[in-house]
Amino acid sequence: xxxxxxxxxxxxxxxxxxxxxxxxxxxxxxxxxxxxxxxxxxxxxxxxxxxxxxxxxxxxxxxxxxxxxxxxxxxxxxxxxxxxxxxxxxxxxxxxxxxxxxxxxxxxxxxxxxxxxxxxxxxxxxxxxxxxxxxxxxxxxxxxxxxxxxxxxxxxxxxxxxxxxxxxxxxxxxxxxxxxxxxxxxxxxxxxxxxxxxxxxxxxxxxxxxxxxxxxxxxxxxxxxxxxxxxxxxxxxxxxxxxxxxxxxxxxxxxxxxxxxxxxxxxxxxxxxxxxxxxxxxxxxxxxxxxxxxxxxxxxxxxxxxxxxxxxxxxxxxxxxx
Amino acid sequence: xxxxxxxxxxxxxxxxxxxxxxxxxxxxxxxxxxxxxxxxxxxxxxxxxxxxxxxxxxxxxxxxxxxxxxxxxxxxxxxxxxxxxxxxxxxxxxxxxxxxxxxxxxxxxxxxxxxxxxxxxxxxxxxxxxxxxxxxxxxxxxxxxxxxxxxxxxxxxxxxxxxxxxxxxxxxxxxxxxxxxxxxxxxxxxxxxxxxxxxxxxxxxxxxxxxxxxxxxxxxxxxxxxxxxxxxxxxxxxxxxxxxxxxxxxxxxxxxxxxxxxxxxxxxxxxxxxxxxxxxxxxxxxxxxxxxxxx
Numbered sequence: 001x002x003x004x005x006x007x008x009x010x011x012x013x014x015x016x017x018x019x020x021x022x023x024x025x026x027x028x029x030x031x032x033x034x035x036x037x038x039x040x041x042x043x044x045x046x047x048x049x050x051x052x053x054x055x056x057x058x059x060x061x062x063x064x065x066x067x068x069x070x071x072x073x074x075x076x077x078x079x080x081x082x083x084x085x086x087x088x089x090x091x092x093x094x095x096x097x098x099x100x101x102x103x104x105x106x107x108x109x110x111x112x113x114x115x116x117x118x119x120x121x122x123x124x125x126x127x128x129x130x131x132x133x134x135x136x137x138x139x140x141x142x143x144x145x146x147x148x149x150x151x152x153x154x155x156x157x158x159x160x161x162x163x164x165x166x167x168x169x170x171x172x173x174x175x176x177x178x179x180x181x182x183x184x185x186x187x188x189x190x191x192x193x194x195x196x197x198x199x200x201x202x203x204x205x206x207x208x209x210x211x212x213x214x215x216x217x218x219x220x221x222x223x224x225x226x227x228x229x230x231x232x233x234x235x236x237x238x239x240x241x242x243x244x245x246x247x248x249x250x251x252x253x254x255x256x257x258x259x260x261x262x263x264x265x266x267x268x269x270x271x272x273x274x275x276x277x278x279x280x281x282x283x284x285x286x287x288x289x290x291x292x293x294x295x296x297x298x299x300x301x302x303x304x305x306x307x308x309x310x311x312x313x314x315x316x317x318x319x320x321x322x
Numbered sequence: 323x324x325x326x327x328x329x330x331x332x333x334x335x336x337x338x339x340x341x342x343x344x345x346x347x348x349x350x351x352x353x354x355x356x357x358x359x360x361x362x363x364x365x366x367x368x369x370x371x372x373x374x375x376x377x378x379x380x381x382x383x384x385x386x387x388x389x390x391x392x393x394x395x396x397x398x399x400x401x402x403x404x405x406x407x408x409x410x411x412x413x414x415x416x417x418x419x420x421x422x423x424x425x426x427x428x429x430x431x432x433x434x435x436x437x438x439x440x441x442x443x444x445x446x447x448x449x450x451x452x453x454x455x456x457x458x459x460x461x462x463x464x465x466x467x468x469x470x471x472x473x474x475x476x477x478x479x480x481x482x483x484x485x486x487x488x489x490x491x492x493x494x495x496x497x498x499x500x501x502x503x504x505x506x507x508x509x510x511x512x513x514x515x516x517x518x519x520x521x522x523x524x525x526x527x528x529x530x531x532x533x534x535x536x537x538x539x540x541x542x543x544x545x546x547x548x549x550x551x552x553x554x555x556x557x558x559x560x561x562x563x564x565x566x567x568x569x570x571x572x573x574x575x576x577x578x579x580x581x582x583x584x585x586x587x588x589x590x591x592x593x594x595x596x597x598x599x600x601x602x603x604x605x606x607x608x609x610x611x612x613x614x615x616x617x
Contacts, residue, residue: 069423116602119609123365123422124561128605131558135598142591252554256430263427292446295438302431306424307416 022321026271034177043173044241045285049278050180051238056261056273057187058230063259064268065191066223067203068118071126072133073231073258075113076106078250079136080232085152085245086145095158095166099179099236106232107225109136114224118217121206133255140250151246155239172241179237183230188270190226199223231258260298263305266312275313329587335466341583342576343472343541346479347373349575350534351556353483356565357490358527360503361520364414364425370553371436372528375402376535377544378440381451391454391540398536399529406528410521433550440546448543475537482533483572490568499523558601563613570613 037046055077062068084102087093093101117128140146147153157166166172190196201209202216209216239245248254257280265276280298287294309316351369358366366372379398383389389397409432417424453471460469490496502509502516510516535549542548563574578597586593604612 063423067421069426071426116605119605120561123359123426126423126426127365127557127561128601130554131561131598131601134554134558135595138594142594252550256434259427259430292438292441295434295441297438299431299434299436299438302434303413303428306428306431307413310420310424 023270030271030274031181034180038170038173043169045281047173047176047241048238049281050176051234051241052258052261052281053274053277054180054183054237055231055234056258056265056277057184058227058234059258060262060267060269060273061187061190061230062223062227063262064272065196065203066199066220068220068224069123069126069259070117070129070224070227070255071259072113072129072131072252072255073227074250074252074254075129075133075136076109076228076231077235077238077254077258078140078245078247079109080106080235081239081245081249082140082146082152084236085155085239085243088158088240089152089155090145093158094162095160095175095240098158098240099233102236102239103229103233106235107229110225110228110232111221114221114228118220118224130252130255133250134252137247137250137252140247146245146247149247151244152239153244155243155245157240157243166240176237176241179233183233184274187230191270195219195222257298260302260305262312264301264312266315266318267310269312269314269318272312272314279313332466334584334587337583337587338580339466339468339472339583340586341580342476343579344582345576345579346476347534347538347552347575348556348559348579349483349572350479350530351552352559352563352571352575353486353568354527354530354534355556355560356568356571357486357530358524359565361499361523362410362414362425363418363422364429365422365557366524366527367426367429367553368409368433368436369429369527369531369556370549370551371433372402372406372531372549373535373538373552374440374544374546374549375405375436376532377451377539377548378444378535379532380536380539381449381544384451391536395533395536399532402532402535403525403529407521407525409528410524414524415517415521433553437546437550444546446546448545448548451539451544453540471540475541478537479534482530483575486530487568487572555597558597562597562601562604562611564611566611567613570611574612 034046034050055073059070059073062070080102083105084098087101088095088098113129113132116132117125120128141148157172159165160171160175164171166175191199198209198214198219201212201214202219206216235249238249261276261280262273263276264279265274266272283297284294287297290297305312311319351373355366355369358364358369376398379401380391380394383394383397384391413428413432414425417428457471457474460467461473462468488496490499498509498514499519502514502519506516538548559574559578560571562578563570565571578600581600582593582596585596592599
C-alpha cells in the first residue's frame with residue numbers, strides 16, 4: 001500500500017509575526033463587518049451564518065489541525081439543537097441555560113463517539129463517525145421527545161438571564177455575536193497553544209508524535225470532544241435563534257454541508273470556515289428558487305474544490321500574499 | 323406451524339429471508355468498495371449513487387426501449403461501469419498522490435450530483451419495477467413460502483461474489499491485481515499496465531454496484547435516495563469486516579443481513595440501528611475489524 005503524501009494544505013505564513021499581524025487585521029475586519037451588517041441585511045440570516053460559521057470552525061478544528069475527517073458532525077449539532085429546544089420549551093429554562101444544556105449534550109456525545117472513532121484512522125474514521133451519526137439519526141426519528149418528522153417547533157426565545165427579551169431581533173443578534181466570537185477566539189487559542197502544536201504534529205506525522213512520547217489518542221480524543229462541544233454550542237444557539245429543531249439538523253446531508261463550508265472556505269485556515277459558511281448559506285438563500293438543483297450545485301462545488309482549489313477561498317488569498 | 327422462542331416459524335423464516343436479501347446487497351456493495359479501495363486507495367462514496375444508477379438504468383430501459391429485466395441485468399452494469407471508467411479518467415486519477423480523504427470528498431460530491439440529477443428528472447417518489455415473468459410465483463417449502471425472485475437474488479449475488487473472490491484470489495489476473503495493490507511501481511516495472519488496471523478496477527467495482535441496483539429494482543422501489551440510505555449501512559459493514567479481505571467482505575455482508583433480519587423478529591425497534599451497534603462493539607473489542615489487519 002502506498003504511503004499517503006501531502007496531507008492537508010498548510011496555511012503557515014513565512015514568519016509568525018507577519019501571520020499574527022494579518023490575522024489581527026482580519027479579525028478586526030470580521031468583527032466590524034458583523035457589527036455593521038445587521039443594519040444592511042436580514043439579522044436572521046446573519047445569525048444563521050454565525051451559527052453555521054461556529055459549527056464549521058468546530059469541524060475545522062478536527063480536519064484542519066488534527067487531520068481527522070469527521071463525516072458525522074450533524075450528530076452533535078443536531079442533538080444539541082434538540083436538547084436545547086426541549087429544555088427551552090418543555091422545561092422552561094432561560095435561553096442561556098438551554099444553550100448550556102445543548103452544549104453539554106454535544107460534549108457528552110462527542111466523548112462517546114470520539115472514543116470509538118479514534119480507534120481507527122483515516123477513511124475508517126470518516127466512515128465510523130458517519131455511521132454513528134446515522135445511528136443517532138434513527139434514534140431521533142423514533143424517540144418521542146424529538147417530535148419525529150415535525151421536530152420541536154415554536155421554541156420560545158425567552159428572556160436572557162430572565163431579564164432581556166430575546167424576541168427583540170437586535171438583542172438576539174448581540175447574544176449570537178458574543179457566542180460566535182467567544183467560540184472563535186477559543187478555537188484560535190486552542191490552535192496556538194502548546195496543545196494545538198501537538199495536534200498539528202499528530203496531523204503531520206502521527207507515528208513520530210507517538211515516538212516522541214505523546215499519547216496521541218488522548219490528544220485526539222480531547223480535540224474531538226472540544227470540536228463536538230463547540231458544534232453542540234452552535235446547534236443549541238441555532239435552535240433558539242430559529243426556534244426550531246428538526247431532523248434536518250441530525251441527518252447526514254448536514255454533516256456533508258459543514259464539510260462543504262469548510263472546504264470552500266479553506267481547510268486548516270482560521271477564517272476559512274466563516275467565509276465558507278457565509279458563501280454556502282448565501283448561495284442556498286439565493287438559489288432556493290431552483291429547488292433540487294441545489295444538491296447538484298453543491299456536488300459540483302465539492303468536485304471543483306477538490307480538483308481545482310484545495311486551499312479554499314481563504315487559503316488561496318493567503319497564498320497570494322505570501 | 324410451530325414456534326421458536328415464542329415466535330411463529332413463518333415470521334422467523336420470513337425475516338431470515340429478508341435478512342439474506344439485504345445481506346446479498348450488503349455483500350455485493352461492500353465487495354465493490356473493498357475491490358476499489360484495494361486498488362485506488364479511495365473510499366467510493368458515490369457507490370450508493372451508482373447502485374441507484376443501475377436501478378434507474380433498468381427502469382429507463384424498460385420505459386423507453388421496452389428492454390426487460392434480463393438485458394438490463396447485463397447492459398445496466400456495463401453502461402454504469404463505463405461511466406465509472408469515465409469518472410476515474412476525468413477526476414479520480416488526479417487524486418492518487420493526495421491524502422485518501424480527498425477521494426472521499428470528491429466521490430461524495432459526485433454522489434450529490436448523481437442523486438440531485440435523478441431527483442430532478444424522476445422526482446423523489448419511488449417508481450415500481452415489475453418482477454420478470456420467469457421469476458414470478460414461488461415455492462412452498464412446507465415451513466415457509468419462498469418467492470422465486472428472492473431465491474434468485476440470493477443465488478445470483480452469491481455467484482457473483484464468489485466468482486469475484488475466485489478471480490482475485492485464484493487466477494493470474496487476480497495475482498496481478500493483488501501485486502499491483504501491494505507495490506504498483508514494481509508491477510509496472512514488469513511491463514504490466516497498472517493505470518489501465520486501476521481504471522478497469524474502478525469500472526468493475528461500479529458495475530458491481532449497478533448490478534446490485536438492477537437486482538434491487540423489483541424488490542424495493544426505484545428512488546433517487548435508495549442508494550444514500552444504503553451506503554451508510556454498507557460503510558458500517560465495511561468497518562466491521564475490514565477491507566483487507568474479499569471473502570471477509572462477503573461473509574460480513576451476508577452475516578449482518580441475517581442479524582438484521584433476526585433483530586426485526588425479536589426487537590423490531592432496533593432493526594435500523596443494530597448494524598451500527600455491532601460496529602461500536604466490534605470497535606471496542608477488535609478495533610481492526612473482524613477480518614482486518616492492524617494498520
